Every structure is written in structure tokens, then in C-alpha cells.
Amino acid sequence: MSNNKYKILIVEDESNIRSFMATNLEANGYQVLTAATCQQGLLVFTSHLPDVVVLDLGLPDRDGLEFIKTVRRSSMTPIIVLSARTDEADKVSALDLGANDYMTKPFGTAELSARVRVALRSNRYASVAVASGGRFILHDMVIDYDRRQVTIKNEVIRLTQTEYNILALLSAHVGKVMTYSAIIRAIWGSADDGSVKKLQVNMANIRKKLGSKPGDNMYIVNELGVGYRMCDENL
């Protein structure tokens, strides 16, 4: 299938990384737009309305986090942030501000294409399924939003209300990394000192009930120190 209709905006000041990504994405049939500063990125974003943004957080004029804040006031376009291995806190801030995903430098072409595909898919797919009271299907697992029921190989998985809510939330953002605090806010409304622990306990129970073994990423990926992601078959 041609990717011609999809526009990817790359905001990155390092020209070698920018052209590495542009070349690769163009070879995959995407239309690529580039910007080297935050301000330029925002201008291109507003004038071209790309389908996905790949955003470096360390930009010369303004922090990449400012880009996310500005864009999220008016748009849910998926944003994949690029960060150095040392920028753990920045990564979490970016996700909390509404970025969908992150890649740690250095990354390869296979990872770049996979993450762009996931971002495009999550944009089109998830909210529609929830809004229509439809079903979410991943491998042999089916989440039926109308009946609030989860099955694996047609066997009903007995989840508590909270466990179901967490699973449904992650599925509604398939492919997107959800931080601990974003999940906690959505499920319990507010956070206290024990919230992350409470979430981890619930998640351990969910994974056990889904039959996942430790380290097994078939349904849910544990993004260590950051949060969780509902798997996408592309990743």
C-alpha cells in the first residue's frame, strides 16, 4: 500500500539525523516536511497539518516541550519525541503533555518506520472503536466495550472493575505510551503516594489473568520507569 497521502513532519536541528529520517521515510512512500527549530516546526505544522510529527526535544530556539504544549491546544496529531538516553524526566514530561511515543537516540530505520506506522494507526483507530461501542481486538484477545468484557480465545477473563478500566484505557490509546500519572488520573481521578504502587499491583494482576509471563509483551508493554503501552501488532 502506498503511504503517499501521509505527511510526516520532522522537527530536528541536527541535519544528519534529519536527513537520515527524511530519506528513510520518503523511501517508505511518505511525504516528508522538515524544520530545524521549534518556531519553524510550528509554522510548518499550522500550514501543512501533518499526520504525524517526529520531534526532537533539544531544539536551539525553544524546548521541544513547548511545541507539544502549543500543538495540543488545538490538535491530537500523533507526536513521537526523540530523546537522548539521559533525558528520562523530559521523556515523561513529553508524554504527560500529550506526546504519543518516544524513541531514544540512536535508533534504526526499522524502529522509525514501525513507530510511525503505529502512530498513524492509533490516530485512526482507537477512539473510533471506543466511541462506537465497538470491540478492540489484539491477537486472540477481544475487549467488548459494550459488555465491558474481555475474552481470550473466547474464554471470559474475570477482571475487577478497576482492572477492566485500566485495560480499556490502554486499548483506547493503543500504541501510545501512557505514563503512570496519566493512567492514575484517568482511573482514580487523583494521585497520592501509594498510587503508582496500586497501579503496578493492578497491572500485575491483569497480566497474570491475561496469561502473560514475566517479560512477555504480547498485550501490554511495561515501559520501565515511565508507564505502560497497549501493544500494537506492528511493534
Ligand code: CA
Ligand atoms: Ca537537538
